[in-house]
Amino acid sequence: MLFGKQGNDDLVIRGARVIDAAEGVDEVLDVRIDGGAIAQLGTNLETNAHRVVAGEGLVLAPAFVDPHVHLRTPGREDEETISSGTAAAAAGGYCAILAMPNTEPVVDSASVLGSLAETAQAEAEVPVGLLAAITMNQDGAELTEMAELGDAGAAGFTDDGRPVVAPGLMRRALQYSAVTGRRLALHCEEPTLSKGGQMHEGAVSAELGFAGYPSVAESLMIERDLALAAYEAQPVHLMHLSARESVKALSRAQVAGVAATGEVTPHHLCLTDEAVRSLDPNVKMNPPLRAEEDRRALIAGLRDGTITAVATDHAPHARHEKEVPFEAAPFGVTGLETAFSALYTHLVEPGLLKLETLLERMSAGPARAYGLELPRIAVGAPANLVLLDLKGSRRVAEADFRSRSANSWLLGETVKGQVRLTIAAGRVAFEG
């Protein structure tokens, strides 16, 4: 299901604090990698003439998995390509990413998916999973040939960017997705409630005069989709949760036995609608930044496991498209290269989230939501590792991005927690 370069690198990482909660590991160890797989964990390991990376003072963890990336290819290669997007992912500590199908053309046929898979196999710095559309051209009218798309390697199905508006069609999609064994990932937005909305509806939108995109536009659709998922007994993954009501709805459904997972973005975890007062188009995204109570609920949901995945919703946009008044700017911000540092700086350092929890929600959590192989630090496992310098800081600057776009909400901000090395599929994909 993942397409990209594979490696068989030999390496020894010496003396890092190795953290893998799922494997019950948290100690200072050497890790030896033979032929792209973890061969030995221990102290004072023989180097076997491998290259040695000094890990003293650093953290070594399973590399990250991003379940929500826009690679803009095909169609908008000026904004991102498979090669630039995956280079950005590698720099962000990712060993796998999932690409959204809302490209031009939409990934709604096995032929489009196949050609992307071929390119990714040759060019992707880290393996890429390809989601296919739920409906043809994401028009919300006719289902795609999900079975064939599944056979061609679709990692799941989504109309991300748009909701599946008609409940009857949503139900059919849930029913039919069962034959593929892949889950539906849902962008939940009730379009008549969000219509024209530029930002979260609340005191800030009232004062600034922006048309509001109320929380209930998201939570109402989430309630509907969870009700349908419960009725059809099918799993669903809820994308980019933003409102506290949505977290509550997800939690209630999970308690009731629905196989529902959820993801949340770094920007929704770090910012609120107050940020929009700057009128900076780089804080304009869909769903919008919401109130502080929403942010708190998202953090709490991530902490208690209602939400198990951090997703960047990395959405590159051409510079000239964001250099316009807020209202004219497209929705979306980049995130692959800044996700860990943003969350480490805004959540872990102030004590809102444990480092171990963050590492899990950026790696095993999202992998589990899509049934991908979990990155882990255990003998025999393929090397999917990230080496993190928690004390290292940097000022986020446009020139440093590997992504073709720089529409980051963190421009100019100094963040802590740097990626020093990324090993993806047994291959050193990034060193910084």
Place this chain on the structure above:
Amino acid sequence: MAEIRVMREDLLPPREPPRRHLISIGDLECQDVERLLGTARNFERSLERELKKLPTLRGKTVVNVFYESSTRTSSSFELAAKRLSADTMSIKSTGSSVDKGESLKDTALTLGAYDPDVIVIRHPQIGAPQLVARYTGAHIVNAGDGKHQHPTQALLDLYTIQEELGRIEGLHVAIVGDVLHSRVARSNIQALSLMGARVTLVGPPPLIPRGIEAMGCEVSYEIDAIKAADVVYVLRMQQERMAEGANYVPSLREYAARWGVTPERLRPGQKVMHPGPMNRGVEIDPVVADAADALIEQQVRSGLVVRMAVLYDLLTHGPAGVQAAALHEIGAA
């Protein structure tokens, strides 16, 4: 031994002070408003003289860029600049490069190349004035950006109230109608609250934005609430913003019947204001519009001297502030 010395910050040449703009009432303090109104009063006296032109801004250039139609705002800015002897240039979106799809950034860079001292901009999108401020060296005056702000309108309204009622502090002002789509309402809520007036918003629930009480005003859905006010400020029903099927109100007829400001709904002596252009018979009864207690013509007259005061203030004195700091941060990022 040679040694490279790091130059100390205080040895560097002094930086240019931040440019001053008028983008939002929210950036002003009480003393800024008082100064502006005082300057306007002085200009009003000067206009009583036979020779109305003052040499104050001779050699300065004021560019008016209007991306939305406007009669009173654009004409009063142009006349204000001329009365102060500035050179003026007016650009409308139709018939300019905007028609050819030029971006606002590029238009700003083009106009900036002439080194204008002031750019007055009206634009349908919130944040357009900030964008122009980022890409030119001119002082920016917001003449209306989307539903966000119309600061000179609020200032001229304050001036009108001050002149007619002798004070602002302690007055009760009811703002009636389509608050949701009104930049005039937003600027006025801020301006009136800043100067110590009490503000009540009155209108149908879908046209009162959720959460607006946080700006320090009260809300009522009953038209009777205007009776308690000293000033009734009637907003235009913005039919051009009422997309078909939006259903903010079932019909203009029902709106007029329920929330129209009619003689019966007013109490004697209440002053009535309207930013224009009016829809007579919709939000305001023609009898009310033409009554002696209506200050609508005074508002237009105030517009000229207040805009003269704004141009004068930006280009001559007064403390820095007014968004400048925030804009510098964005520019640096």
